[in-house]
Every structure is written in C-alpha cells, then in structure tokens.
Amino acid sequence: SSELTQDPAVSVALGQTVRITCQGDSLRSYYVSWYQQRPGQAPVLVLYGYNKRPSGIPDRFSGSTSGTTGSLTITGAQAEDEADYYCHSRDSSGNRVFGGGTKLTVL
Amino acid sequence: QVQLQESGPGLVKPSETLSLICTVSGDSISRDYYYWGWIRQSPGKGLEWMGTVYKSGSPTYNPSLKSRVTISVDTSKNHFSLNLTSVTAADTAVYYCARFCSTSTCYEAFDFWGQGTMVTVSS
Numbered sequence: 606s607s608e609l610t611q612d613p614a615v616s617v618a619l620g621q622t623v624r625i626t627c628q629g630d631s632l633r634s635y636y637v638s639w640y641q642q643r644p645g646q647a648p649v650l651v652l653y654g655y656n657k658r659p660s661g662i663p664d665r666f667s668g669s670t671s672g673t674t675g676s677l678t679i680t681g682a683q684a685e686d687e688a689d690y691y692c693h694s695r696d697s698s699g700n701r702v703f704g705g706g707t708k709l710t711v712l
Numbered sequence: 713q714v715q716l717q718e719s720g721p722g723l724v725k726p727s728e729t730l731s732l733i734c735t736v737s738g739d740s741i742s743r744d745y746y747y748w749g750w751i752r753q754s755p756g757k758g759l760e761w762m763g764t765v766y767k768s769g770s771p772t773y774n775p776s777l778k779s780r781v782t783i784s785v786d787t788s789k790n791h792f793s794l795n796l797t798s799v800t801a802a803d804t805a806v807y808y809c810a811r812f813c814s815t816s817t818c819y820e821a822f823d824f825w826g827q828g829t830m831v832t833v834s835s
Contacts, residue, residue: 636819638819648822693822703761
C-alpha cells in the first residue's frame with residue numbers, strides 16, 4: 606500500500622476548476638511532484654517543487670502543499686486534461702513512493 | 713532533448729531473471745545531481761517506484777523488491793540497467809526508465825521518461 610493517498614476518481618465539468626489531492630505525513634518534510642498519464646502513454650511531469658511547471662505545461666495547472674496534503678489544481682479544465690494523475694514524494698522512511706493515482710474525468 | 717529508451721525481452725519465464733537496459737541520449741548519465749530510475753506499472757494499476765541509481769553506483773531500492781532487484785549504471789555506454797530475479801506473474805508490467813532530477817531548481821522529480829516496455833512473465 607502507498608503512503609501517499611489519492612482519491613481514486615474525480616470528475617469536473619468542461620471549463621471548471623478541479624483539485625486533486627495527495628495526502629501523506631511525509632509531505633510535511635518532502636517535495637511533491639505530479640504526473641499526468643494519458644491512456645497508453647508514459648507519465649509526464651506536470652508540477653514539481655513549489656508550484657513549478659516544466660516547459661510546455663499549460664499555466665492552468667498549479668500546485669500547492671499545506672501540512673500533509675499536496676494539491677494539483679486545474680483551472681478551466683479542458684478535454685485533453687482527462688487522464689490519470691499521480692503524486693510522488695518520499696515515504697516516512699525516505700524511500701520514493703507514488704500515490705495510488707486519481708482518474709480525472711472531464712464531463 | 714533528453715530521451716530514454718528501454719530495451720529487453722518482452723517475455724520472461726517464471727523463476728527466471730528479467731533484464732532491461734535504458735539507453736540515454738541527449739544527456740550524460742554522469743551528470744551531477746541527476747539520478748536514473750526504474751518505475752513499473754502492472755496492468756490496470758498505479759505506478760510503482762523500483763529503484764534509483766546515481767552515476768557512482770549506490771542504488772536505492774523499493775524495500776518490497778530489495779531482495780530481488782539490482783540497478784546498475786554503465787557510464788561508458790551511457791545506459792543503466794535493471795535486473796529482477798525470481799520473477800512471477802505478479803511482475804508482469806510495463807517497465808519505465810526515467811531521469812530523476814535533484815538539483816536546487818528542479819527539487820526532486822522524474823522529469824524525463826522512456827516510452828515504457830511491456831514485460832510478460834509466462835511459461
């Protein structure tokens with residue numbers, strides 16, 4: 606089992622705002638990064654560090670961490686944002702770990 | 713542009729050793745502050761970190777796999793490899809290699825990934 610907990614599924618209406626969360630005690634101490642995985646494709650880094658986006662990632666993606674909860678927010682969700690989203694950080698022992706993933710549906 | 717490419721057998725027999733290589737282009741595997749890792753994804757499941765290695769060696773492994781996994785780096789060939797021993801059907805998965813960035817500007821993140829390779833464990 607993962608020490609990073611994500612909701613299995615979230616839905617959002619086209620153009621609306623959605624927040625995907627990742628909960629873990631280790632997030633008090635370690636950075637969280639977020640990955641988007643579309644069906645049949647490799648994961649892609651979308652957020653890292655203190656709300657930083659790699660080149661090419663739209664600015665509708667933003668991130669934050671408060672206490673033990675990391676969040677990925679999509680402001681104005683688009684159809685192409687429908688995907689699985691995974692958080693990543695360290696566990697309580699310092700080992701790398703991924704959250705269980707959240708399937709985002711854009712209605 | 714950094715590119716990673718996994719290669720290796722797509723079918724492995726139970727109890728045998730799964731061996732994959734990740735060839736890196738567009739970057740040097742010897743670069744400071746960058747690590748190289750393996751992540752796998754069983755069919756219909758989430759991502760599982762398997763382990764990470766630095767240019768000098770000194771790998772770190774997922775405790776759940778530690779007794780069976782070895783990750784090593786070959787700087788002369790600019791590639792790194794994965795060996796997983798005593799495989800079972802539960803090791804059937806897509807295996808990804810990825811670059812892990814640990815600098816003061818990218819913090820800690822897997823910033824480049826290979827396309828993944830499907831490995832099936834079956835007799």
